[in-house]
Amino acid sequence: MKFGFIGFGEVSYTLSKILLSYGFEVLTSTEGRSKKTKELVKSFNLAVLDSFEEVARQSDILISANSPQSALAIALKYGSLTDGIFLDFNNISPNTAKQIENYLTDEHFIDSAIMGRVSSEELNLYFSGRKAESFVKSMRDFINNNESHSDINVNINVVSDEIGDVSKLKILRSSYTKGVSALLVETFETAEKLGLSEDLWEILSLTENRDFETSSKSRISSSNKKAKRKYEELNEVLEFLDDVDKKRKSKIMALATREKFEKLKNRK
DSSP: OEEEEESOSHHHHHHHHHHHHTTOEEEEEOTTOOHHHHHHHHTSOOEEESOHHHHHHHOSEEEEOSOHHHHHHHHHHHGGGOSSEEEEOSOOOHHHHHHHHHHHOTTTEEEEEEESOTTSSEEEEEEESTTHHHHHHHHHHHHHHHTOOOSSEEEEEEEESSTTHHHHHHHHHHHHHHHHHHHHHHHHHHHHHHTOHHHHHHHHHHHSOTTHHHHHHHHHHHHHHTHHHHHHHHHHHHHHHHHHOTTOTTOHHHHHHHHHHHHHHHTO
């Protein structure tokens, strides 16, 4: 079974490492990619093809893990080139997932997500769509037959046979996590100005948990480094909430969170 990746960032890196350890063949291309990405790909035992069009045509499973902003364009450009299954791991809205389904049909498209940290010791994958069950079964059969293993524990979950269900969960999770991150950034910006950040970490660790400071500092760092990506993902969140609540009563926090990330991305 051949897995192809369009683009090669953190998600593609982690998934490739797991797939290779289980004995799957992994394809990608460094066409138009940065020097850093090319060096990263070279460090792996991947089949590197001349173009992403070739990757799409030769893949049994084609994976898009880029950005919400480019997700639809990538699906339209490359998804139709594969005879196999197209998986989208971007933080896209259910509407975008439905647009991809309308173009590729649910014979070729599965709604996909990684829930939780991408680079942790445990990876949680979620799928929905008519082909989700059969896809997961074929993966498990391949792994069992090859008696291979990965250092990362992988949990695979099928939510339903409906395209869009995983995207709904992904968007709601995104709304929550980014809201928490925005509040942390803002709170500790003020604490630092007052010279009280160390005291505040100690106090909040008492009311939250002993790992609170470590995990929260990671959130703050990620929020600053990936502000542009998170801002784009919040546009998807707001699009979804618009559809759920036309009166916009459920968007107060999401709107404020997007405003915060807009300011963070514009600092650079």
